[in-house]
Amino acid sequence: MTMCSNGARAALPRLLLAVVLGGLCAAALAHEETGQAAGLVSGLSHPVSGLDHVVAMIAVGLWGAVLGPPAIWVLPVAFPLVMALGGLMGLLGLPLPGVEIGIALSAIVLGALVLAEVRPPLWLAALLVAAFAVFHGHAHGRELPEGTSALLYSLGFVIATGLLHGVGILLGAAHRWEVGHRLVRAAGGGVALAGIFFLWRSVT
Amino acid sequence: MRIGGATLLLGAVASTAAAPAHAHLVETGFGAFYDGIAHLALTPADLLLVIALALLAGQRGTRTARWTLLALPLAWLAGGLLGARAAAETDLPLWTTLTFALAGVLVALDARLHLGAVAAFAVAAGLAHGYVNGATMMAGGANLLGLGGAVSAVFCLLAILSAQVTTLQAGWTRIAVRVGGSWIAAAGLLMLGWLARPAA
Numbered sequence: 088m089t090m091c092s093n094g095a096r097a098a099l100p101r102l103l104l105a106v107v108l109g110g111l112c113a114a115a116l117a118h119e120e121t122g123q124a125a126g127l128v129s130g131l132s133h134p135v136s137g138l139d140h141v142v143a144m145i146a147v148g149l150w151g152a153v154l155g156p157p158a159i160w161v162l163p164v165a166f167p168l169v170m171a172l173g174g175l176m177g178l179l180g181l182p183l184p185g186v187e188i189g190i191a192l193s194a195i196v197l198g199a200l201v202l203a204e205v206r207p208p209l210w211l212a213a214l215l216v217a218a219f220a221v222f223h224g225h226a227h228g229r230e231l232p233e234g235t236s237a238l239l240y241s242l243g244f245v246i247a248t249g250l251l252h253g254v255g256i257l258l259g260a261a262h263r264w265e266v267g268h269r270l271v272r273a274a275g276g277g278v279a280l281a282g283i284f285f286l287w288r289s290v291t
Numbered sequence: 292m293r294i295g296g297a298t299l300l301l302g303a304v305a306s307t308a309a310a311p312a313h314a315h316l317v318e319t320g321f322g323a324f325y326d327g328i329a330h331l332a333l334t335p336a337d338l339l340l341v342i343a344l345a346l347l348a349g350q351r352g353t354r355t356a357r358w359t360l361l362a363l364p365l366a367w368l369a370g371g372l373l374g375a376r377a378a379a380e381t382d383l384p385l386w387t388t389l390t391f392a393l394a395g396v397l398v399a400l401d402a403r404l405h406l407g408a409v410a411a412f413a414v415a416a417g418l419a420h421g422y423v424n425g426a427t428m429m430a431g432g433a434n435l436l437g438l439g440g441a442v443s444a445v446f447c448l449l450a451i452l453s454a455q456v457t458t459l460q461a462g463w464t465r466i467a468v469r470v471g472g473s474w475i476a477a478a479g480l481l482m483l484g485w486l487a488r489p490a491a
Contacts, residue, residue, distance in 0.1 A: 178481070238478065
């Protein structure tokens with residue numbers, strides 16, 4: 088143990104020297120892609136930087152958990168694809184009126200559905216979530232920071248959104264217990280209230 | 292046949308004797324072969340295609356995965372050799388994006404594709420991505436050994452990932468594979484938007 092500590096202590100200056108020397112090296116420039124790390128980090132952080140997007144995404148997961156299989160899996164598979172279609176529309180310059188209102192409404196409606204434990208047919212649930220996904224994609228999918236990799240930004244954006252769904256599904260798993268059941272419904276109510284605030288903010 | 296092999300070997304040896312270019316490709320410091328491996332790891336469109344195809348082949352079972360494991364790296368190598376002869380650097384971003392986006396959609400849908408269809412798709416995608424690899428890597432100062440590194444990385448990643456997916460039983464793990472495909476497809480759709488975006 089002592090020998091190990093001594094060895095580690097002796098290696099520390101060399102390690103520090105190596106780190107300093109490494110820092111002096113010029114960065115290698117990838118040929119095909121530039122701004123990769125910045126693109127991925129921007130994409131991952133973008134969805135969590137807007138509370139309206141966060142609460143709506145968690146509500147999708149919560150509602151999926153309330154609905155149970157197969158909706159719990161269908162919604163997270165379908166949502167990113169439709170959201171990307173919305174982003175594609177935005178990038179192509181196709182106008183979508185009332186985007187911010189649509190996002191706020193998504194939180195109100197999804198939150199209310201969780202609160203009331205509404206269980207429509209799967210096709211109707213998927214259609215509703217897909218409609219809202221278009222607004223989220225249109226608003227958020229096209230905000231690429233300067234000098235970053237578009238592909239990795241897009242990938243990060245999609246992954247972060249998917250992980251938010253995962254958080255909602257995990258929270259919604261508490262639905263099977265009596266106390267958890269009430270907490271999930273309360274969370275739905277909280278999302279709906281937040282949606283009302285976002286709606287008020289978007290129209291004023 | 293013997294002459295072709297000798298020429299190829301001579302080409303490989305001659306290309307390794309060339310002075311390394313320091314401006315373009317990522318240099319690992321371990322040599323051209325490892326630079327080729329790093330090239331795959333640092334080229335998201337290539338990486339996403341290999342992951343998506345591994346998921347797709349794994350979803351369709353062991354037999355499909357084995358044929359894909361043969362088809363994709365060979366097509367990648369053939370495309371790379373063709374690309375290495377290209378006069379100018381070629382990126383083909385639309386085609387490379389379309390291939391991984393389509394593969395992602397097929398994974399998300401858990402499409403019941405025939406073995407031949409998956410293999411044909413792997414060949415087409417491998418040729419496109421390999422061609423771009425060959426053209427860009429050679430223009431960036433790499434050699435055939437670098438291309439060999441990239442192809443080897445494709446083979447290894449495809450083998451490991453598709454083998455894992457074939458072992459998955461029905462349930463949430465297979466759904467997770469579909470979610471992964473959905474994410475890849477969504478990133479591809481957004482990327483298509485970036486490529487087609489009207490100039491500001």
